[in-house]
Amino acid sequence: MMKLYYGPGACSFVPHAGLEAIKAATGENFEAQSVKLHKGEQQTPEYLALNPLGLVPVLVVDGQPLSQIVAICDYLDRRHPQAGLLPAEPWQRAQAMSTFAWMNNTVHPTFTHIFRPSKFASTEDAQADVRNVAVATFREHLERIQGMAAKAAPFLLGDKFSFVDAYALTFLRWGGLGGIDPASLPVYRAYVERVAAHPAVAAAMAREGINLDTYKPK
Ligand SMILES: N[C@@H](CCC(=O)N[C@@H](CS)C(=O)NCC(=O)O)C(=O)O
Numbered sequence: 001m002m003k004l005y006y007g008p009g010a011c012s013f014v015p016h017a018g019l020e021a022i023k024a025a026t027g028e029n030f031e032a033q034s035v036k037l038h039k040g041e042q043q044t045p046e047y048l049a050l051n052p053l054g055l056v057p058v059l060v061v062d063g064q065p066l067s068q069i070v071a072i073c074d075y076l077d078r079r080h081p082q083a084g085l086l087p088a089e090p091w092q093r094a095q096a097m098s099t100f101a102w103m104n105n106t107v108h109p110t111f112t113h114i115f116r117p118s119k120f121a122s123t124e125d126a127q128a129d130v131r132n133v134a135v136a137t138f139r140e141h142l143e144r145i146q147g148m149a150a151k152a153a154p155f156l157l158g159d160k161f162s163f164v165d166a167y168a169l170t171f172l173r174w175g176g177l178g179g180i181d182p183a184s185l186p187v188y189r190a191y192v193e194r195v196a197a198h199p200a201v202a203a204a205m206a207r208e209g210i211n212l213d214t215y216k217p218k
Contacts, residue, residue: 003031003060005050008208009173010037011108012057015072016208017166018085020200022076025083032207070097070104073163084160096157096164099148103167107141110134111171114178135178142175142185149191165195166204169212176214183215 004019006012019030035041035056042054050065051058058065059072066072074097077086087093113120113134117127145168148156156164172182172192182189189212195201196212205211 001029001031003033005033005035005047005056005058005060006208007035007037007042007056009170009210010056011069011167011170013170013204013208013210014069014163014166015057015059015076017161017201017204018073018076018083018163020203021085021161021198022080022083024200026080028080034208069163070100073100077163085162087157087162092157096162099156099164100167103164103171107138107145107167107171110138110141111174111178114138115174135180138171138175138178139180142171142180142188145171146185146188149188152191152194154191154194161195161198161200165198166201168192169195169201173210173212173214176212176216179215179218181215181217182212 002019004012004016006016016032019032023029035047037056041047042051042056048054050060051067053067055067057069057072058067059075060066061075066075073085077083081088087096111134113130117130117134121127121130149168153159155161156168168188169192172185172188175185176182182192192212196205
């Protein structure tokens with residue numbers, strides 16, 4: 001059975017929601033193992049043997065670990081194309097991967113600067129500056145995604161839920177944690193509420209114990 005190592009609320013939500021969609025479409029079940037990032041469980045010798053980078057997600061297939069969200073999701077889609085988690089038609093697939101890659105290599109690392117500024121600067125002042133600049137940049141990324149959400153029908157790639165919807169949901173939750181009020185992105189928020197109502201997404205959120213309500217006004 002495939003096994004996913006995930007951190008509640010982390011980027012691993014993307015393959016987690018995908019695995020739930022695959023379970024619903026094909027009946028293939030999976031094991032889900034929570035890794036508590038705030039407790040440093042990603043740094044245990046056992047976990048580092050799976051992913052020496054000490055990051056979630058890891059998908060274990062036939063005893064072999066696979067890391068990196070884009071690679072994991074591409075694998076899941078090729079294993080179960082009938083789940084429709086990425087388009088099959090080459091050009092549409094390439095366009096989907098273009099959005100997915102941007103989310104993974106640009107939007108996601110921007111949030112890392114908010115969440116872990118100590119990775120990018122050593123003094124407290126510099127870290128506060130890194131964080132503030134990253135919050136402004138992250139907001140620009142969320143506005144770009146809101147532009148995509150305005151055309152969602154009802155999902156970003158059309159009528160089917162896909163990995164990029166799970167990523168978009170994750171980013172709006174993270175924005176709330178970073179002090180960005182989702183009420184200031186109403187089109188994005190309404191779209192994410194639709195995504196959260198998808199049964200596979202709801203199942204993954206329930207297992208992770210997360211909701212959309214991450215923003216706390218100061
Ligand atoms: N490029 C990696 C990024 C993975 C990543 O950043 N994971 C974060 C959670 S969203 C993590 O495990 N952080 C733990 C830490 O920084 O100690 C991927 O696509 O899988």
